Amino acid sequence: MTVRPQSSVFTGDSVTLRCDIYDGGVTRWWYYWYKVGSTSVVSERQEHTFRSVTESDAGKYFCYGTETEGSRRSQRSDEVTLTVSERPKPKVTIKPDHHVFRGETVTLRCDIYDGGVTSWRYNWYKDGSTSVFSERQEHTFSSVTESDAGKYFCYGTETEGSHSSHLSDEVTLTVSDCLKPTLTVRPQSPVFTGDSVTLRCELDKITGWEFLWSKDSNTESPEAETKTISRVKVSDGGEYRCRARRGGYYTDYSKPVAVTIHVPRAVLSVSPQKWLTEGDPVTLICEVNGSSTGWTFSWFTETFSSESRNDYELLSDSSRGAGGKYTVSSADLNHTGVYVCRAERDKTAVYTTYSNTQPLWVTGVSPPVSLIISPSRTQHFTSVSLSLSCEDQSNSDGWTVRRYTDSGWLKDCSSFLRGSQTGSTCTIRSTVPSDTGVYWCQSESGENYHPVNITVHFGVILESPVHPVTEGNNLTLRCLYPYISPPNLRADFYKDGSLIQNQTTEMIIPTVSKSHEGFYYCKHPERGESLKSWISVRGSHSDSQISVLHILSSALAACPYLIVTVVLIYKCCRMRGKTPE
Structure with missing residues (x-):
């Protein structure tokens, strides 16, 4: 058989x-x-x-x-x-992937799983063609092109026998132009030290890639598709890019993405201005790199320290400015002071440093103490003696002259290099430009009154009133130069940057009003220009109150004399009526 x-x-x-x-x-x-x-x-x-x-x-x-x-x-x-x-069915695999890119090495493989046949002859077909283009189990395109794209299938015949397999399923090979990944970064901006940053090199879900990362064009390092930097430092900032490789094929580089790491710093500003009259509204604005979103803010006043450093005291109603704006609808004398702010990121516990300082100077309508300055002006020459005294209606004890400079330091008179404090009087022996600052009187309980901005300048200065000018009074300004006698200059006068009078030795503004409030300076064509001085205008209602009080007090003081006079006249009339004819 x-x-x-x-x-x-x-x-x-x-x-x-x-x-x-x-x-x-x-x-x-x-x-x-x-x-x-x-x-x-x-x-x-x-x-x-x-x-x-x-x-x-x-x-x-x-x-x-x-x-x-x-x-x-x-x-x-x-x-x-x-x-x-059962007749075996070949399985076609494509390495590295069904979707490849021009220039990649691509291998087609035909596998026939049957233990009864030890040796197969493989036949490859493309796009339904009847022509065999390969008889190997693996067919490799060393540098694939778009023309190699198509649908492939295979089947096998026994090398030394009559067995044959089924036809395999068709497998589609897609060949695309060069690939370029997309690099994304989260969060985009701003990024602060201590934050977590995630960079992702995206390739449209095509698998089998190894990702290469570089920063500032330095050596590439193989990492995962997603790169996370926890608690970033400033040094982590730079220009990042990525690409991917699969076998010997490399994609194009992604478009570079710049990652900037800030030291989070709060910036404090004042609106509308830092020089106020009692009752004016004012807003302190705290921002972190130009934004107030995502932060919780704290507000502080700067306090004087005898150890040559300044301390910060948290405002009791600090939470009122949680949104980045601390608003005072009606400024009071006790709002005079130097303010700073600080911010905290809600979720990452990242704190900013303390902000720059911003002073608020509130001039009272009727302050309990006056700062008397000699010479009586706000701008002063260098190398002269300057005296500042705090005087109230009762006595001058218990008052201290304090100074705040643009460098952000609070000091008392005894800590000045050439200053000395005697009672409530501060004396600066020889002025220098670094003596420029805001001076005020501070009580033993820490209350601040009567701030005055004093400047010390080498050249031209503006002579202007120390204290606010009352509405209805005259305002007189002069331009002085220390190296001529007399020191008066014929100069141009400006208010808030606009020329208001030219070539005069003395500018007089009669009957001033609130509209005359602003920054004034003078300018000489050869000697130069002065610094700017803020001139505030005080309402006249206080004078009216004082006049009314004076009339009432005078009337009350005259009452005893009036009563005695009336009594004497009455008695005199009665005596005259009883005289016999």
Whole structure:
């Protein structure tokens, strides 16, 4: 008994069983085919063919023969096993991916998993073509181009046999132009020290890439697609870019992204201005790098320290300025002081440093103390003696002259380099430009009164009133120069940057009003220009109050004399009435 082509076949193959009885004495045989386990005759032909074998045809077969025209009978043949296996289906894989980029190395591989066949011949087809373009298990494009894109499939035939596989499923190879990843950073801005920064190199979900990162064009380092820097430092700032590689193929570089790390610093400003009259509104504005969102703000006043440093005292109503604006609707004398702010990031516990200082100077309508300055002006020459005294209506004890300079330091007179304090009088022996600042009187309990901005200048100065000018009075300004005698200059006078009078030795503004309040300076074409001085105008209602009080007090003081006079006149009249005729 023989089996053609072989006893191990795949479903769908054609298999022929043949029964040969070799005996010279018998010319013709009847053939009988049986399948082990069945009593039914499978076939009575010498050859039995399964045109398309199925797994149910598998089993053990045998045959025997009987003489056609006689009684002789052959022996039963040996059993032959027919094995029927499912026809294998190849699987096509593409490395590195189904979607590749021009210039990459791409490998197509055809795998046929069947233990019964030891060697296959592979046949590759593209886009339904009947032409075989490759007979290798792996076909490699060393530098793929767009023309290599398409649909591929394969099948296999047994190298030394008749087995063949199914056709594989089609697999699509897509070839695109050069790839360029997109680099993103979160948060975008602003980023502060202590924050966490995440950079992501995105490639549209195409897999199999290794990502390379560089900063400021330095050496690349392989990292994950997402790069997170926890608690960043200023040194982490720079220009980042990324690219990816797969095998020997590299993508283009991403567009560079600049990451700037700030030291978070609060910046304090004042609106509308720092020089106020009692009752004026004012707003302190605290921002972190131009923004107030995402921060919680605290507000402080700067206090004097005898240890040559300044301390900060938290305002009792600091939470009122949590949104970045601390507003005072009506300034009081006790609002005079030097302010700073600080901010905290809500979620990351990142604190700013203390902001720059911003002073508020509130001039009272009727302050309890006056700062008397000699010479009586706000601008002074260098190398002269300057005296400042705090005087109130009762006595001058308990008052101290304090100074605030643009360098941000609060000092008392005894800490000046050339200053000395005697009682409530501060004396500066020889003025220098660094003596420029705001001076005021401070009580023993810490209350601040009567701030005056004093400047010391080498050249031209403006002579202007020390104290606010009362509405209705005259304002007189002069331009002085220390190296001529007399020191008066013929100069131009300006208010808030605009020329208001030119070429005069003395400018007089009669009947001043609130509109005359502003910054004044003078300018000489050869000697130069003075610094600016703030001139405030005080309402006249205080004078009216004082006049009314004076009238009332005078009337009350005259009452006893008036009563005595009336009594005397009454008695005199009665006596005259009783005189006999």
